[in-house]
Amino acid sequence: MTDLALSLGYTGLFLITFLGSTIVPLSSEVAVFAMPFLGYNVWLVILVATAGGFTGNLVNYYVGLKGSGFVLSRYVTVKPQRWQQAERYFQRWGVYTLLFSWLPVIGDPLTIIAGAFRCHLLPFTFWVLLGKIVRYLIIFGVASSLVEQF
Numbered sequence: 001m002t003d004l005a006l007s008l009g010y011t012g013l014f015l016i017t018f019l020g021s022t023i024v025p026l027s028s029e030v031a032v033f034a035m036p037f038l039g040y041n042v043w044l045v046i047l048v049a050t051a052g053g054f055t056g057n058l059v060n061y062y063v064g065l066k067g068s069g070f071v072l073s074r075y076v077t078v079k080p081q082r083w084q085q086a087e088r089y090f091q092r093w094g095v096y097t098l099l100f101s102w103l104p105v106i107g108d109p110l111t112i113i114a115g116a117f118r119c120h121l122l123p124f125t126f127w128v129l130l131g132k133i134v135r136y137l138i139i140f141g142v143a144s145s146l147v148e149q150f
Contacts, residue, residue: 013045014052021056023108028053032139042140050132057101057111057128064115090117098127102135 008015013031020028032049036042090097090113098114101107114124 009040010044010048013048014055017049017052018056021053021108021111022059023112027104029139032136036140046133046136046140049136050129053102053132053135054125054129057108057132060108060111061115061119061121061124064112065118066115090114090119095119095123095127098124099131099134101128102131107131 013028013035016026016031017028020026028049032045035045095114097110098119101110111124111128
């Protein structure tokens with residue numbers, strides 16, 4: 001999948017980061033990491049990857065907002081006390097947890113929960129975008145450190 005994304009340039013990058021930010025188990029880090037070394041503009045890579053990742057998380061948000069009852073009742077079994085615990089946690093820490101939406105495994109479900117708990121779209125957008133931008137800046141910071149060592 002990474003080869004396909006790299007062959008499609010920025011469009012492929014958008015697609016792979018979009019899919020990787022939904023509940024599809026796909027990693028986009030290799031493509032994001034490789035593109036500047038293949039001659040792509042690092043700032044444009046960060047912008048496109050952030051846009052793709054945010055758009056994928058926005059799909060998750062709307063799944064939670066519009067379809068959480070359907071999806072959770074049919075495909076996911078959650079004990080009522082666990083759901084109440086998650087609800088209390090999200091209500092307590094709320095939108096700040098979305099800063100960690102970029103984390104593997106837990107990040108994508110956080111964006112679904114935000115929709116299910118009716119998080120307002122403006123704070124959702126702010127915290128998810130901030131998290132995504134920080135993620136890619138860290139990736140490129142680590143990448144440039146590694147390149148300097150070799």
